[in-house]
Amino acid sequence: MAAAKRYYLTTPIYYVNDAPHIGHAYTSLACDALARFKRLDGFEVKFLTGTDEHGQKVAKAAEAAGVDPQTHTDRVSQHFRDLSPVMNYSNDDFIRTTEPRHARACQELWKRMKANGHIYLGRFAGWYAVRDEAFYDESELVDGKAPTGAEVEWFEEENYFFDLSKWQQPLLDFYEANPRFLAPRTRRNEIVSFVSSGLRDLSISRTSFKWGVPVPDDPKHIMYVWIDALTNYMSAAGFPEESGDYARFWPADLHMVGKDIIRFHTVYWPAFLMAAGLTPPKRVFAHGWWTNEGQKMSKSLNNFITPQDLIGRYGLDPVRYFLLRELPFGQDGNFSHQAMIRRINTDLANDLGNLAQRVLTQINRNCEAKVPQAGALTEADDRLLAAAHGMLARVRAEYDEQQFHRALEAEWEVVGAANRYVDEQAPWALKKTDPARMATALYVLAETIRHLALLAQPVMPQSSARMLDLLAVPEVARSFAALGPSGALKAGTPLPKPEGIFPRHVEDGPAAKAGG
RNA sequence: GGCGGUGUAGCUCAGCGGUAGAGCAGGGGAAUCAUAAUCCCUUGGUCGGCGGUUCAAAUCCGUCCACCGCUACCA
Numbered sequence: 130m131a132a133a134k135r136y137y138l139t140t141p142i143y144y145v146n147d148a149p150h151i152g153h154a155y156t157s158l159a160c161d162a163l164a165r166f167k168r169l170d171g172f173e174v175k176f177l178t179g180t181d182e183h184g185q186k187v188a189k190a191a192e193a194a195g196v197d198p199q200t201h202t203d204r205v206s207q208h209f210r211d212l213s214p215v216m217n218y219s220n221d222d223f224i225r226t227t228e229p230r231h232a233r234a235c236q237e238l239w240k241r242m243k244a245n246g247h248i249y250l251g252r253f254a255g256w257y258a259v260r261d262e263a264f265y266d267e268s269e270l271v272d273g274k275a276p277t278g279a280e281v282e283w284f285e286e287e288n289y290f291f292d293l294s295k296w297q298q299p300l301l302d303f304y305e306a307n308p309r310f311l312a313p314r315t316r317r318n319e320i321v322s323f324v325s326s327g328l329r330d331l332s333i334s335r336t337s338f339k340w341g342v343p344v345p346d347d348p349k350h351i352m353y354v355w356i357d358a359l360t361n362y363m364s365a366a367g368f369p370e371e372s373g374d375y376a377r378f379w380p381a382d383l384h385m386v387g388k389d390i391i392r393f394h395t396v397y398w399p400a401f402l403m404a405a406g407l408t409p410p411k412r413v414f415a416h417g418w419w420t421n422e423g424q425k426m427s428k429s430l431n432n433f434i435t436p437q438d439l440i441g442r443y444g445l446d447p448v449r450y451f452l453l454r455e456l457p458f459g460q461d462g463n464f465s466h467q468a469m470i471r472r473i474n475t476d477l478a479n480d481l482g483n484l485a486q487r488v489l490t491q492i493n494r495n496c497e498a499k500v501p502q503a504g505a506l507t508e509a510d511d512r513l514l515a516a517a518h519g520m521l522a523r524v525r526a527e528y529d530e531q532q533f534h535r536a537l538e539a540e541w542e543v544v545g546a547a548n549r550y551v552d553e554q555a556p557w558a559l560k561k562t563d564p565a566r567m568a569t570a571l572y573v574l575a576e577t578i579r580h581l582a583l584l585a586q587p588v589m590p591q592s593s594a595r596m597l598d599l600l601a602v603p604e605v606a607r608s609f610a611a612l613g614p615s616g617a618l619k620a621g622t623p624l625p626k627p628e629g630i631f632p633r634h635v636e637d638g639p640a641a642k643a644g645g
Numbered sequence: 646g647g648c649g650g651u652g653u654a655g656c657u658c659a660g661c662g663g664u665a666g667a668g669c670a671g672g673g674g675a676a677u678c679a680u681a682a683u684c685c686c687u688u689g690g691u692c693g694g695c696g697g698u699u700c701a702a703a704u705c706c707g708u709c710c711a712c713c714g715c716u717a718c719c720a
Contacts, residue, residue, distance in 0.1 A: 144720045263719060315650060319715045322648055331718060354720070392717070471669065479682055487679035548683060557678040629680055
């Protein structure tokens with residue numbers, strides 16, 4: 130039996146402590162583009178995002194706000210759910226760790242780890258700095274204070290522990306056997322080095338606060354953050370129900386994460402799962418951070434970029450394009466308005482937008498506003514069509530490596546080839562000398578634009594749809610199954626009046642007037 | 646301190662043993678279908694420094710300098 134084409138991918142669950150900013154939007158955007166790509170490529174996709182709502186910080190924030198924790202998290206979680214329509218995410222589910230389905234999954238995972246002998250009762254002790262909300266090892270203290278200078282106090286409580294120390298070799302073997310598990314490569318090296326240096330057991334329960342999932346058979350304990358948070362990926366698949374989504378989608382194909390939480394996803398999580406006798410996810414990709422005009426985004430600088438700011442200024446699809454095109458996915462990079470405007474005007478308006486506009490306008494005027502009839506194809510025609518037809522294989526390979534920027538780069542090579550072809554063929558000149566040849570050239574171009582629009586859908590769903598509308602491509606012919614000659618435009622199909630899809634960005638204000 | 650990475654044109658980066666590359670920015674030209682968009686040509690680098698291996702080194706080795714990441718229980 131052939132393996133079903135299914136794909137399960139997840140964003141991290143976002144901690145309900147701050148408002149969503151561009152960092153959150155970026156992670157989910159990458160997942161969204163990939164989810165859309167896979168759907169168009171014939172996969173049954175499950176795309177999950179959600180919020181992480183437990184922990185002492187949340188309980189305290191609720192207390193400070195004078196409401197119970199659930200009311201507080203309902204409120205803050207909503208900000209993240211609102212991000213989906215704003216950014217046009219196509220997530221299939223939104224998990225909240227305060228949901229009953231999640232508690233059930235966590236407790237079942239715990240029970241299995243415990244039944245297999247990997248959880249034991251012990252004592253957790255350390256120097257706790259209230260100000261930093263962090264524990265420090267004896268060796269880290271400087272003059273009896275935290276390295277940060279904060280006062281510390283001795284903290285000791287009875288906790289459950291996970292025997293992580295026993296998983297060093299199994300994890301190293303796992304990485305070795307699954308070279309695709311962790312990307313990019315530099316992160317993989319870091320994690321292998323970390324695990325190689327030895328692992329300590331992990332305390333996985335707390336009794337000092339209550340806002341969490343109770344430990345099975347010992348409810349004075351609640352599960353401590355990561356075992357709770359990570360399990361969301363399984364609870365949303367219906368675990369422990371063996372039928373339904375769990376059977377169809379686990380193990381997950383991809384956990385997309387920021388580089389700050391890579392250890393939890395690539396060390397703790399596979400260890401937990403193996404300890405429970407379950408299969409770890411297939412891949413974790415850790416992406417980088419954006420700086421804002423050269424500066425790190427931080428609370429103290431109060432310079433967070435919000436998705437709403439950018440979209441209001443530049444439009445949704447250009448923002449989506451910029452974020453995925455501007456920097457090699459996985460690396461850190463800098464956001465600047467100058468770079469944003471350059472991408473909009475160069476890649477979108479001048480290259481792709483103008484290509485569509487110049488071709489469609491000529492078809493509209495010189496071909497009775499219908500898909501033109503192609504005659505015999507020349508070598509140049511074949512070359513351009515071959516480039517269009519060949520895009521999918523290349524773009525698919527890049528998506529499978531989460532190299533979104535390279536996928537877009539490959540698409541833009543065809544944009545460039547098409548613009549050169551327009552100049553070489555000069556259909557406006559053929560109009561007088563050889564109208565049939567003009568029609569053929571414009572047909573070849575329309576076909577090329579159809580391919581470009583189809584393949585741009587994951588990144589720019591709305592703009593691509595408009596472009597396909599201009600080519601009168603029916604809804605049913607917009608998956609990747611329609612790529613290639615079999616889905617080619619039919620001569621004679623009436624086309625709507627062309628309109629610009631990617632306008633140039635012109636800065637408002639007096640400064641923008643210069644140079645007219 | 647330990648481990649790892651990076652340093653190539655003004656900017657962002659590719660190349661990783663065989664006569665220095667791309668995109669953007671800068672300069673010149675062609676064309677005029679198009680969102681003054683497009684196309685062609687072009688300026689620009691002793692590939693961080695020094696030393697070594699080799700017929701041949703951004704490309705391998707050593708060393709130095711600079712910057713960055715990781716070095717566990719805040720998500």
